[in-house]
Amino acid sequence: MTKSVTLSVKDGKIREAVNSFLKELFNKKTIDAMLVPLAHPAGTNVVQALVTKAVFVDKADVFAPVMPVNSARLIQSITRLTTVDRKTAVVLRPCEMRALIELAKLKQVQLDKLVLIGIDCPGAYAVNNYPKFAAEKKSDDFVKAGFQWAEDTMLRTGCQICEYPYPLTADITIGMLGLDPSKQILIQANSAQGEEILSKAGMSLEIDSDLAQKRQTAITKFAGEIKERRKEFFEKTKREIGGIEKLSKVFAQCIKCQNCRQACPVCYCRECFFISPTFELDADRYLRQAEKKGALRMPSDTLLFHLTRMNHMGNSCVGCGACEEACPNDIPLLKIFQLAGSEVQELFSYVPGRSLEESLPATAFKEKEFEQIGEK
Amino acid sequence: MAETKEQFEPKIIGFLCNWCTGAASDLAGTTRAQYPPNVHPIRVMCSGTVDPVYMIKALLSGADSVMMGGCHPGDCHYVSGNYKARRRVAMLKQIFKSLGLDDNRVWARWISASEGPEFAKFMNQITEETRKQGPSSMANDWAI
Numbered sequence: 001m002t003k004s005v006t007l008s009v010k011d012g013k014i015r016e017a018v019n020s021f022l023k024e025l026f027n028k029k030t031i032d033a034m035l036v037p038l039a040h041p042a043g044t045n046v047v048q049a050l051v052t053k054a055v056f057v058d059k060a061d062v063f064a065p066v067m068p069v070n071s072a073r074l075i076q077s078i079t080r081l082t083t084v085d086r087k088t089a090v091v092l093r094p095c096e097m098r099a100l101i102e103l104a105k106l107k108q109v110q111l112d113k114l115v116l117i118g119i120d121c122p123g124a125y126a127v128n129n130y131p132k133f134a135a136e137k138k139s140d141d142f143v144k145a146g147f148q149w150a151e152d153t154m155l156r157t158g159c160q161i162c163e164y165p166y167p168l169t170a171d172i173t174i175g176m177l178g179l180d181p182s183k184q185i186l187i188q189a190n191s192a193q194g195e196e197i198l199s200k201a202g203m204s205l206e207i208d209s210d211l212a213q214k215r216q217t218a219i220t221k222f223a224g225e226i227k228e229r230r231k232e233f234f235e236k237t238k239r240e241i242g243g244i245e246k247l248s249k250v251f252a253q254c255i256k257c258q259n260c261r262q263a264c265p266v267c268y269c270r271e272c273f274f275i276s277p278t279f280e281l282d283a284d285r286y287l288r289q290a291e292k293k294g295a296l297r298m299p300s301d302t303l304l305f306h307l308t309r310m311n312h313m314g315n316s317c318v319g320c321g322a323c324e325e326a327c328p329n330d331i332p333l334l335k336i337f338q339l340a341g342s343e344v345q346e347l348f349s350y351v352p353g354r355s356l357e358e359s360l361p362a363t364a365f366k367e368k369e370f371e372q373i374g375e376k
Numbered sequence: 377m378a379e380t381k382e383q384f385e386p387k388i389i390g391f392l393c394n395w396c397t398g399a400a401s402d403l404a405g406t407t408r409a410q411y412p413p414n415v416h417p418i419r420v421m422c423s424g425t426v427d428p429v430y431m432i433k434a435l436l437s438g439a440d441s442v443m444m445g446g447c448h449p450g451d452c453h454y455v456s457g458n459y460k461a462r463r464r465v466a467m468l469k470q471i472f473k474s475l476g477l478d479d480n481r482v483w484a485r486w487i488s489a490s491e492g493p494e495f496a497k498f499m500n501q502i503t504e505e506t507r508k509q510g511p512s513s514m515a516n517d518w519a520i
Contacts, residue, residue: 242476244513248520273429292438293518303520304429304436310471311428311464336475343474344467361467365459367449370466374446374458374484 002212003195003205004175004188012182014140018174019060021187022117025089026054028201031115032086035074036060044131048074050088062091062119062174064139065155066130070265070322072099072109079110089115091174093124094167095158095320098353099265101169102316105360108268115197118167120177120215122147123159126325144182147222150229158321158334161233163226163342166219168354172198178218179211186211234342237335250336251306253329256299260333261309263326266316266352274305306333310340315361316352317341386506387515389434390415390443391426395453396488397445403492404499411499414506415443422446423484424457428468435481438515441506443483451488458486480505481512 009017025031038049038059046064048071051057071092078084092100097118103109122143125133133142133154145152149160159165167173171194175186189195189205198205206212241250258274261267273279279301281289290296317337324334345351348361392398398419404411420426423446431442444465446458465484472479483502487495514520 238474238476244477244517244520247475247477248517252519273427289437293516295518297519301433301436304433307432307436307471307475308429311432311468314467314471340471340474344470347466347470348463361463362460365456365463367459370462373462373465373469374449374486 002188002208002216004186004209004212005198005203005205006209006211007185007187009181009183009185012140012144014063014143014181014185015061015138017185018062019057021174021185022060022062022089022091023054023057024201025197026057030087030197030200031089033084033088035071035078035088035090037062037064037091039064043134045127046130050078060091061139063122063143064130065122065124065133065142066127067093067096067124067320067322068127069263070099070320071096072103072265073263075100075114076103076109076265076268079114080108083110083112084114087113087115089117091117091119092167092170093121093320094118094164095121095162095318096265097167097169098164098318099316099320101353101356102266102318102360103268104356106266106268106316115172115193116167116170117172117174118170119174120167121159121162121165123149123152123155123162123165125154126156129154140182143176147177156321156334157324157332158319158338161226161230161338162319163230164353165222168351169356170194175212175215177222178215184211186215188212188215230342233335234339237339241332241336241339247303250331251303253331254302254306255329256302256305257328258305259326259328260323261305263322264309264313265320265322266318267309267313273308274301306336310337314341314344315348315350317345318352384507384511386414386440386503386511387438388415388441388443388502388506389431389439390417390445391420391423391430392417392445393423393447393453393458394419394421396447396451397423397485397495399489400445400487400491400495403489404495407492409492409496411496412503414503415499422452422454422457423461424452424454424459426461426464428464431468431482435512435514436520440509440512440515441481441483441502443485443502445485445487448486448488477514478509478512480509481514 034051037046039061046061171191173188319338321334434442452458469479
């Protein structure tokens, strides 16, 4: 059963319609603050901002095709020391939402008093490419062009193969999959909190509306198609990077700056193992390591770093592509991480960010599983 | 000078738990069971303490195979360490498979403290199988 309201869009002004909805939440005092993407005055970026005055919501541009950082990281910063004491809405893309749920399971964020507002996400361009887009077009044009993951080659790789462009755990969803957003947008309540907020904002919720069903049908159709597309993509990736020679070639350009780790929303350790004293070797240790093969690549342990990250975080990889964006040398990290990540996730039938109740695979076990491991 | 397969002596790193496989290695020794010396043991308190990073590090720094030895499922001294270790090995093997790396170089074996002969048998098996596989390409690439 779905509970939703239909937001009618006047004159095809999608951004305005969404913003007036968000502003209404403020005006009706259903929330006290909001983390929402605002257009940067420079016009070349759209950045997340923590807003406490409703007037700033006019600058919001939630569908602008750019995601400079994965916002789950920002919520981690905000709630690291204490929970928020006021009702704070966070407007997130689906991959940000999924990363947030992973961080909650890892006890890195506190979700108390947060209202999760998720959007159906038509994807994003790299931060570097966004100014080109913004010079000619507006987010409304992008949304009106529809969901075109496969066709728009400027989209980030992660967006092109995104498995969940719709939120899985939102209190409130701003939906448009399968709809004509230049006419109507669906506001759906997915939790008791979501319902309460929408009712308090004076919206009367409709049960199983035609629009909600239309969106659901589109999601089901998409889910079938994307599986095939991802399978193809991973087969291709395996041909490109499979094996130690090709992998070594891909990571030849790695300078081990660890930007990928810094940008990764789910790589959560306060002090990474790779900057810990384990890797502060004295000169003699370096020389002894070099002696093993006659030469030691410096900085050392580049491939070890990436393989370890896959082992530590592969299960929680939401495929947002922040790693690839952060790489100064354009190493196709998203491809590699999603390939390895999605295949380990499959091993445990785990979908990162699907539910708070599902335990992280590395923290749980079953007595009867993987029984071929360790036996003859 | 490249080693031929006959001359090739595999280097294997073994992470052995203190309570079972490590104790089994002691038993194998005290009962004078004969087995090849290719496995370099590293004793750990529990297989559940072995982060995959150490297994990968071994493989990238020159080991031809790596093994994890623990208690039989259900018999962990710390109740569930080996179950968690089993998941980590499953993940590591899957990631290797996904990336086209040789996951047959990652081994796990549950050998209890009383199974000295089994330990010796397994040392023979892992050494021979690794010898058959030949030197690991991961182990010999300096530029990774």
